[in-house]
Structure formats: structure tokens, C-alpha cells
Amino acid sequence: xxxxxxxxxxxxxxxxxxxxxxARRIRILTTQSENAPDGQARLGAFTQRLTxxxxxxxxxAHLEIRWGAGDAERYRRYARELVALAPxxxxxxxxxxxxxLQQATRTVPIVFAGIIDPVGxxxxxxxxxxxxxxxxxxxxxYAIAAKWLELLKEIAPNMTRAAVLRDSVIAAGIxxxxxxQAVAPIGMELSAIDLNNDNAFEPAVAEFARGSNGxxxxxxxxxxxxHPDMIVALAARYKLPAIYPFRRYVDAGGLVAYGSDLxxxxxxxxGYVDRILKGDKPADMPVxxxxxxxxxxxxxxxxxxxxxxxxxxxxxxxxxxx
Numbered sequence: 001x002x003x004x005x006x007x008x009x010x011x012x013x014x015x016x017x018x019x020x021x022x023a024r025r026i027r028i029l030t031t032q033s034e035n036a037p038d039g040q041a042r043l044g045a046f047t048q049r050l051t052x053x054x055x056x057x058x059x060x061a062h063l064e065i066r067w068g069a070g071d072a073e074r075y076r077r078y079a080r081e082l083v084a085l086a087p088x089x090x091x092x093x094x095x096x097x098x099x100x101l102q103q104a105t106r107t108v109p110i111v112f113a114g115i116i117d118p119v120g121x122x123x124x125x126x127x128x129x130x131x132x133x134x135x136x137x138x139x140x141x142y143a144i145a146a147k148w149l150e151l152l153k154e155i156a157p158n159m160t161r162a163a164v165l166r167d168s169v170i171a172a173g174i175x176x177x178x179x180x181q182a183v184a185p186i187g188m189e190l191s192a193i194d195l196n197n198d199n200a201f202e203p204a205v206a207e208f209a210r211g212s213n214g215x216x217x218x219x220x221x222x223x224x225x226x227h228p229d230m231i232v233a234l235a236a237r238y239k240l241p242a243i244y245p246f247r248r249y250v251d252a253g254g255l256v257a258y259g260s261d262l263x264x265x266x267x268x269x270x271g272y273v274d275r276i277l278k279g280d281k282p283a284d285m286p287v288x289x290x291x292x293x294x295x296x297x298x299x300x301x302x303x304x305x306x307x308x309x310x311x312x313x314x315x316x317x318x319x320x321x322x
Contacts, residue, residue: 024055024277027087028065029078029101031094031222038228038248039067042113042266046091049270055277068097070226079104089276091269093262095121095170096222098134105133109282111272112136113265116172116220118287127287135282136272137265138289139220140245144259145179148217148243151258151295153185155302155309156241161214162188163205165195165231167221176219195231196223202234209238216242218249220259228252241305247296250321255301260290294318 028046032039047063055061064085066078079100082090092098093114101110102123116139118124125131127138153159164180167173177192184190193204195218208214216235218224224231224245232252235242244250244257272285295313298321302309314320 023060023062024088025086026050026055026061026063026089026091026273026277027082027085028063028091029068029075029082029097030065030092031068031070031075031097031225033069033226034067036226037251038246038262041263042093045263046266046270049267050273053270053274055274068094068226070223072096072222075100076103083108089273091266091273093266094222094225095123095172098123102132102134107133109276110134110136111269111276111282113269114139114225114262116140117142117175120171120175122171124287127289129284130287131283133282135285135287137268138287139262139265140260140290140293142175142179144245144293145176145217145219146183147258148219148245149180149183149188151256151313152215152217152241152243153188154313155243155256155297156215156305156307158213159215159241160187160189161208161211162190162217163208163214164190164192164217164219165201165205165221165224166192166219167196167223168192168194169196170221173219173221180217195219195221205234205238205240209240214240216240218242218244220245228254236301236304239305241307247294247319250296250298250301253298253301255298255305255307257296258293260293265290297321 068074075097083104087108089109092101092110092112095115098112110133113136123134164177166177193201195201228249229252232249232254241255244254245259247257250257295317296319297317
């Protein structure tokens with residue numbers, strides 16, 4: 001099994017017969033697909049930082065990864081497999097992957113990145129003192145969900161209806177929708193579409209698109225993380241302006257994204273892994289929130305939708321794709 005290509009080819013994941021007895025065992029469970037560029041970028045940032053901290057493959061560290069690809073059953077199976085490999089620490093992304101890991105072990109340290117509301121999901125006791133075997137980095141706070149609706153309305157001022165694509169079975173899906181509801185302006189028709197089954201949500205989006213002046217707010221979810229191309233293609237098919245929680249959607253052709261840089265979180269997560277391998281306990285390591293969010297706008301998509309992005313918004317963008 002290989003982890004990554006290119007710059008991180010020096011981190012093969014197959015167990016080696018000549019592996020040093022002193023090598024620390026680092027296991028990884030990700031919600032991403034192995035062929036997803038975004039997933040590769042995150043793992044590349046993680047392994048690069050590990051190398052900079054002196055964890056050398058074959059001598060001081062040995063990595064092994066499982067790609068969940070948005071499949072809940074895979075998460076459960078892979079969590080059991082990784083725990084059975086007696087890791088010193090596990091890196092995970094997504095609340096679903098952390099939850100199944102904690103079902104498999106309450107003693108092996110877990111470092112997470114890109115998690116939404118780990119307290120609400122029951123993964124930790126508090127941000128300041130997690131109190132268990134998991135700690136790491138959150139993707140964003142719920143307040144950002146309100147900003148999504150505001151930004152989309154600014155780009156598509158005629159929008160009077162918004163469908164929120166969310167996963168209703170996880171705490172983050174409920175919390176994000178509630179934050180959007182709290183700020184929806186008078187006259188804005190708000191509805192929710194469950195984003196946890198491709199066979200169910202596509203007809204729901206098609207039905208929503210039959211009305212006029214509609215737009216989509218795509219929230220953070222395990223399914224969305226694993227299927228950004230599918231969701232962007234659906235918005236394009238029905239000519240719906242949409243805002244997304246991470247830039248990978250805009251790279252796939254989406255209109256606009258506002259969220260944190262997850263690759264940088266994986267780089268920071270390597271620092272937490274380093275600390276744990278040197279003796280720190282996750283229970284005492286505070287969970288950290290992003291300090292910066294990035295706004296990315298795709299002008300090609302705006303043009304295809306017949307939208308003109310306000311100059312004031314373009315001036316605020318961290319990146320504009322033309």
C-alpha cells in the first residue's frame with residue numbers, strides 16, 4: 001500500500017522486513033479517497049512536517065494509512081484494523097473516523113484535523129482540556145455557516161430560496177443548519193437537503209431547482225468531503241449558484257468557497273503527533289481553531305451562471321480563478 005506519490009514518495013506505507021525496532025508506529029485513517037488531490041495534499045503536508053521534525057521513514061517512524069472514501073462501513077473496519085496494528089498514535093480527519101476509532105480504543109492517542117464541533121459530537125470534553133485520548137484541530141466554528149449565506153446572497157442578489165445541503169445524522173450537520181437559520185433574512189425561503197446518500201439528495205436538488213431564484217449552501221460533511229466533484233457537477237447541471245466550505249470545491253468548478261485551509265491543519269497536526277511521540281498526553285493538549293479563513297471565487301463559473309461578482313467582494317478574496 002502506498003501513501004502518496006511525488007514529493008512524499010519517501011514515505012511508503014507497506015510494512016518492511018527490516019523495520020527498525022525503535023520506529024514509532026503512526027497510523028492514519030482518512031475520510032478521503034486515495035485518488036483525491038485534496039487528500040493527497042493534506043497527507044503531503046503532514047508527512048513533510050514530520051520529516052522536518054526528524055521522523056525518518058525506516059529508522060524513527062513507520063506510517064500506514066487507510067482511505068475511507070466517505071464509506072461509513074470502511075471507517076469501522078479500518079479503525080479496527082489500525083488499532084490492531086498497535087500504533088503509538090493515530091491521525092484522523094472527520095468526526096466519523098474519530099468516532100469509530102474511539103469505539104475501537106480509548107487508550108491509543110488520536111490526533112485529528114478538520115473536525116467540526118468535536119465537543120458537540122462527544123469526541124472530547126472541552127476544547128481547552130479534551131480529557132480523553134483525542135485532540136487536534138477544528139475546521140471552523142458554526143458562526144461561519146451564517147457567513148456562507150451572506151456571501152452567496154451578495155454574489156446572487158436575486159436569490160430568495162436557499163437549500164442547505166447537510167448531514168442531519170451528525171451534530172455538525174444540525175449545528176451548521178441552525179446557524180444559517182438564525183441569520184436567514186426575512187423573505188428568504190430556507191430548506192434542508194440531507195447530504196448522506198447520493199441516491200436521495202440528487203432528486204431533492206432537482207426538485208428544488210424547479211423553482212426560481214434558488215441557491216445552494218453546502219455545509220461540511222463526510223459525504224461532501226468525499227464527493228466534491230459530484231456536488232459541484234449537480235449545482236452546474238441545474239444552474240444553481242452555490243457556496244462551499246472548502247476551496248477544493250472551487251478547484252472542481254464551484255462558484256465560491258469560504259473556509260479554513262485544511263492542508264495547513266494537517267501540517268499542524270504533525271506537530272501534535274511529534275509532541276505525543278515525545279511524551280505529551282492528548283488529554284492535556286488543547287484543541288485549536290483556525291486563525292485564518294480563505295475566500296476563493298471562480299469567475300468562470302460566475303460567468304456561466306450569468307452572475308457578476310461585486311468588485312468589493314473580489315477585493316476581499318484571497319484568490320480569484322479566472
